[in-house]
Amino acid sequence: MIDIKLLRENPDLFYDSCKARGFDTKILDQFFQLDEKWREKLKTVNHLKHEKNTLSLEVSESVKAGRDPSDIKEKVREINTQIGTIESEQKDIDESRTKIVRLIPNLLDSEVPHCMTEDEAVLVKTWGKARVFQDDLDYFNKASNGMDYQLLDNRPASHVDLMQDLGLVDLERAAKTSGARFYYMKNRLVKLELALVNYAIDFLSERGFEVVEPPFMLNYKAMEGATDVETFKDTLYKIEGEDLYLISTAEHPLAAFFQDEILEESALPIRLAGMSPCFRKEAGSHGKDTKGIFRVHQFTKIEQFIYCRPEDSWDFFSELVKNSEDMFRNLDLPYRVVNICSGDLGNLAARKFDIEAWFPSQGKFREVVSASNDTDYQARSLNVRYRTKGGSKFVHTLNSTAVATTRTLVAIMENYQLKNEKGFQVPKVLVPYTGFETITL
RNA sequence: GCGGGGAUGGCCCAGUGGUACGGCGGCAGCCUGCUAAGCUGUUUCUCUUAUGAGAGCGAGGGUUCGAGUCCCUCUCCCCGCGCCA
Secondary structure: OOOHHHHHHHHHHHHHHHHHOOOOOOOHHHHHHHHHHHHHHHHHHHHHHHHHHHHHHHHHHHHHHHOOOOHHHHHHHHHHHHHHHHHHHHHHHHHHHHHHHHHHOOOOOOOOOOOHHHOOEEEEEEEOEEEEEEEHHHHHHHOOOOEEEEEEOOOOOHHHHHHHHHOOHHHHHHHHOOOOOEEEEOOHHHHHHHHHHHHHHHHHHHOOEEEEOOOOEEHHOOOOOOOOHHHHHHHOOOOOOOOOEOOOOOOHHHHOOOOEEEEEEHHHHOOEEEEEEOOOOOOOOOOOOOOOOOOOOOEEEEEEEEEOOOHHHHHHHHHHHHHHHHHHHOOOEEEEEEEEEEEHHHOOOOOEEEEEEOOOOOOOEEEEEEEOOOOOHHHHHHEEEEEEEEEEEEEEEEEEEEEHHHHHHHHHHOOOOOOOOEEEEEHHHHHHHHOOOEEOO
């Protein structure tokens, strides 16, 4: 949630930010209308309550003095009915206003490129040597600004074919029991997944993160604080008859962990590594990545999360991106980093970098990591503060994928395919965790 | 699921229907060679700011001129019992 006071004092900041995001500024106009009304009602109500309080004391004095307080009581009763009507009007206004305020996106950081679509994201850097099939070379060179590559004679098998040929997944039966975008993962692929998870946990532990397995469901209040309406609408599964939602990422329970708390400044930064399944409806993505395990309703993810002081948050943003990059370097998966467009950021992030791995079979760079600095936006919604000499202030929160298992597994299967045999190699760094070096027939 | 006990400011804790007590911590100031101690003030949110006013005792209702206090519903925590991977 944005800072209402800042909005009142500096409307232009928000108008500019919303425009750059392609966000309709009408709701800002609506906010100011409602806010004006709300303050009027508040003034009236406060005035009436003051009268009421004064008269109530007079009742007590009357009784002590042995006088009959009936007429004063009658007056207060009249005031009470007035307060009742005006307060309920004020409450209605407040609810509409709050609804609107929660829709207003975070202020953009100045380094966010002003553009609208996924494809316009600005290239920040590239790493690694990609395996590129001839037909994809033009796209590859453009998308990577000429990063290092090795030309392939044949397009590698898709991860779907590979998994099915190797008996690593059963998608048909998953469709039968659960529907599209589900999977039964089997055999060595399960072990490889566990290896990824264990590797990520060890990696982040060494870098000062506390490992956390959070609740996989959150109630409405926590979820509303941790995320935005878009997520509710397009992403979240609700448990029927309960005030519970399945999490779509460990970010949300980790963000809500300190809800309504005040942290000591000396405790910051707090680095958490969350491990959880992620449940996503994927509404509105019909027709995209329909096959295999690239885009699914359920996957496991290790998530980095940081609480810090506002003045430090951009340093920690770099740290999160670096951690994720280092993991993909250690996995030896070629990637590029992009600075996400103002129009493609989502409501919470002030700035967002994605890491996109190269997928040789798809011939594309695809998102495997998303790192955001939410500044004080999420912390304000969740009311997470820290104590300073000048009083308590909202912390900044940041999050970044470390590893999302399914997508990373796809990246491994596409990048590590064997030449003369059906199958693929296990990245060196994972071998100590799997105990095997290849997955073949 | 059953029975009992709880929830009050950053923390701890008191509170026979009539301005929410006190302590600790934090902050500001005073004081003393330094430090510590001591003394004084202050401490949440909202609106308006010259001042001021309102709200706030787990959440939501109710009774009352007036509710931390009385009544109802719910949530969470602790203890015991039962059930259970």
